[in-house]
Amino acid sequence: MELTSFLLKKKVDWSVLQEGVTIPVSLQQFLTDGIARKMPRGSAFDMKLMLDGATYDVSLKNIKFDKEKYPAHKDLVQLRWNRSSPLALHLQQKFCSSFSLIRAQKASVPSHTPVRLDDSQLEYLVLYLTANPNVIAAECITNADCAAAKDSILRLEEIDIEQLLGREDMGSIGVSSQLAKYRKLDRTFGEELKKVYGYRCQICGLPIGTEYGARVSNTHHIEYFSRTLDNSPGNLLIVCPNHHSIIHATDPVFEKKTASFKYPNGYEETLKLNVHLIA
Ligand SMILES: [Zn+2]
Ligand SMILES: [Zn+2]
Known part of the structure; x- marks a missing residue:
């Protein structure tokens, strides 16, 4: 069924x-x-x-x-x-x-x-x-599933893991099936959240790609998935590809209470859009 x-x-x-x-x-x-x-x-x-x-x-x-x-x-x-x-x-x-x-x-x-x-x-x-x-x-x-999932992503970068979680065809691209259950959930949560935000980035508020007929928003895990395996909506942000790259290049601290990022260089930025994260 x-x-x-x-x-x-x-x-x-x-x-x-x-x-x-x-x-x-x-x-x-x-x-x-x-x-x-x-x-x-x-x-x-x-x-x-x-x-x-x-x-x-x-x-x-x-x-x-x-x-x-x-x-x-x-x-x-x-x-x-x-x-x-x-x-x-x-x-x-x-x-x-x-x-x-x-x-x-x-x-x-x-x-x-x-x-x-x-x-x-x-x-x-x-x-x-x-x-x-x-x-x-x-x-x-199960715990064994979690251990196997962690094992299978051990050598991957977080941003690559997030991309894999978003793909439907992961099995066919040679990555272990250990992530299958997480992938299914991640796609569901991620796609639902993207719709909630109209495919806009929660950081800059822009719907990148729409003038080209493309929707290129990404799902980001606040606490890195590779560490927590947490793909619940409360751990997800919808971001544009630029902001996603910036987050992973600089590893800022996200504060839920203020819904803001603190970057290592001192720059601070509050989410422009936020309806699903409650401190
Ligand atoms: Zn953005
Ligand atoms: Zn990310």
């Missing part, structure tokens, strides 16, 4: 390994549109989750809660599975690194203490809507 659209990249936590994923409020409409259903509070649907070649039973619920007690509460939509379900067991095996780290932490600290993993230990469950409204597709980005 063809994957139709990216829904969510979720950090693996205890609830992913046990019982499900909460759909952020900002994505609820996108999800219900995608599965062509209305989901009033208290409703639940049986769905299928496709993962690693198998299909699992899950349920999509809009949790019912007391309206009088919680008048301002937003809808709580969750994709749920049972703790002892084949899916939970598969996720615990697949994300064995997270499972053992979190289990060990939970055993050693008082309950209700939030579990913390280092950035280098994080794993992700990625969800996609499919052409079938009853089926959600999932993909695991």
Whole structure:
């Protein structure tokens, strides 16, 4: 089945390994549109989750809660599975690194203490809507995937990695497939953000190339992808090729709070366009 659209990249936590994923409020409409259903509070649907070649039973619920007690509460939509379900067991095996780290932490600290993993230990469950409204597709980005991805880009320059992430045909140009999952996400996020900015550069505000009928904006990773493997939208900037080259030639510090770059020569520049980065 063809994957139709990216829904969510979720950090693996205890609830992913046990019982499900909460759909952020900002994505609820996108999800219900995608599965062509209305989901009033208290409703639940049986769905299928496709993962690693198998299909699992899950349920999509809009949790019912007391309206009088919680008048301002937003809808709580969750994709749920049972703790002892084949899916939970598969996720615990697949994300064995997270499972053992979190289990060990939970055993050693008082309950209700939030579990913390280092950035280098994080794993992700990625969800996609499919052409079938009853089926959600999932993909695991495991610690081993992360290590292999880092390995495969070890000798490449960051700006070259970013170009590879943006290409559809990377497999055919002889680069390892270890980046495949990241590439798919990066393209999705990058292309969506480019549309948000009308293919303009967030630094100079210009839509370079449009008078030639070309769109040549680039996706830049604020924290270098080669170090963090972070391709979430919060780590991306849309820039023109000139500014992209300048960033990589000078390696300025980006401050999220002020949305500005500080260059090594002392020059400072605030983003002209910014709607997606919030400090
Ligand atoms: Zn620019
Ligand atoms: Zn870059």
